[in-house]
Amino acid sequence: MVLFPKKIDFFELIDRAIDNLAKATDHLVDMFKNPADFENKAKIMYEFEQEGDILTHDIMKELNKTFLTPIDREDIHALASRIDDVLDLMWGAVDRMIVYKITKPSSEAISIAEDLQMTGSILRKVIRELRAKNYSHVQEHCIEINRLENRIDRLYRDALGKLLNEPNDPIHVIKWKDIYQLLEDASDRAEDIANILEGIVLKHA
Template sequence: MGLRLTPQETSFYSLFATSADLLVQATRELTRLLEAAPSDRQPIADRLKELEHEADDATHAIIKRVNSSFITPFDREDIHGLAAHLDDCMDHMEEAADLICLYRIGELPSGLAGQFEILSRMAEVTAEAMPRLRSLQNLSSYWIEINRLENQADDLHRKMLAGLFNNGNDAIHVMKAKEIIDGFEDAADSFEKVAHLVEGIAVKES
């Protein structure tokens, strides 16, 4: 990384870390959702909504900091993009979990435990990586692992859809379950977008 002659705004790093930590908390709630009886799911979905609001607050704080800072640690566009993609991870997880309650899903789609396990690992790896944005060192293992996990998520997503369509389910159930399955896959895609952007930042700043 080249020598910087001007001071940097360091609070961005703590804000990104906060966003990532909220994602870890959200995936823990997904695990609780998986284990809960249908009648006990709403409070968990409500907690996810609270976490989504906290994530929105963190995103807004990052954008406000960008707009008020003369010096930023890396390109403003990249900061905006990173904040937005982290927020998308949370939004997709919260929305899909909410649909489980709104659609009054009894038995959860087969394979959902696998999706949640992948998302949990993605959140943990992302949270571990965010503090390293300060130095932009030792990050390659992060985006490599996220890409590997996203490939797993894609493979599982296809298998879940195939099982859904091939098992003779009624059309309404298929539509509901597919929207939920797709929502959690969108979350996995967003984690990969975060990793790709971090990789791009590391390359530009090296």
Template sequence: MFSSKKQDPFFASLLKIAESVNEAVHYANDFKITSIADLKELSVTLKQYETDGDKLIHELIFMLNKSFMTPIEREDILELAVRMDDVLDGIEGCIAHFEMFSLTEVDDYMRDFLKYIVKSTDEIVAAMGHLTNKKLIAMRDHSILIKDYERKCDDVLRTSIKQLFLHEKDPIRIIQFKDIYEQLEEVADYCQDVANTMDTIIMRNA
């Protein structure tokens, strides 16, 4: 269906968006929080990633609006881009809540969530690489892994909230930690939305 001789600008744009999301998630995961000042630095940097991500989406929309032909349905291209941007918005929003709560403590459950989110965005980048090379079927394995990581995050959410209510006595900390756990699980859901959109594209075009 596709000519493999020339890189498609729409697929290249989707790969760029995926790499931007992945870079932001890795940055958040690798950042060491030891003080309130660290939280501010992390929040500001993630906000910049989110702003830059919005610019990439706007550039893609401009390309879609001016192009007569697209390699796949233009709605699918936009849907995939927006779903990836949701992941970036989600992680930025979660980090903003860390700063809002002045929460310098990152527990093992949060680390587990972030581990699976990082793995999911790694798979998204790999899948977009296959899309760039017009190898749609090869995207399927990455979609399966992303959904598996989301299921693992579901398990982490259930365990983390159960343990929180069993062992934490401070109601403020319960509110804060539950909020962060649920936001991180929502980011994993956004990654699964990307995988579902990939599946739709494979079904329609492979």
């Protein structure tokens, strides 16, 4: 433990992690809408997940070395964990499609991916506003993310209804239920990120 370490800019580290997350959501939409060559596109999603692992690990390492942090350390910890979760879950959904030999995303999966992409792009705005100490739009952006999460909830619900109530092979149902669950969980964790960022603004603005 160094007493006067160089100042760590945690917001910059979080910004890089969110930027990586937002790029991963762009890629998810691209691969769901253009599923040709799905396996190779999945490999790129894996790279985003791996990059997320490195960025999370870096944040945790700096956090453990730093005695005083500009924002509450539990908030930094929670942000890094939730960003990592979203990437793990998106990668998990894509990987499950590979394992289950599904290479044609359903229309509901595409819609969920598009809303995740919008969420990613708003999260990028929010973290940049926080870095610029420009707090006036943070709350409305977070409300917009809550709205998107509710929309993904409804898409998930509709997808489950269609899957379980229409005549379908049970094995097909089990596979898709798994994939939808992972995408829905990714959305929940992305909303957590917005809630933590909103909480930081409430404490510091």
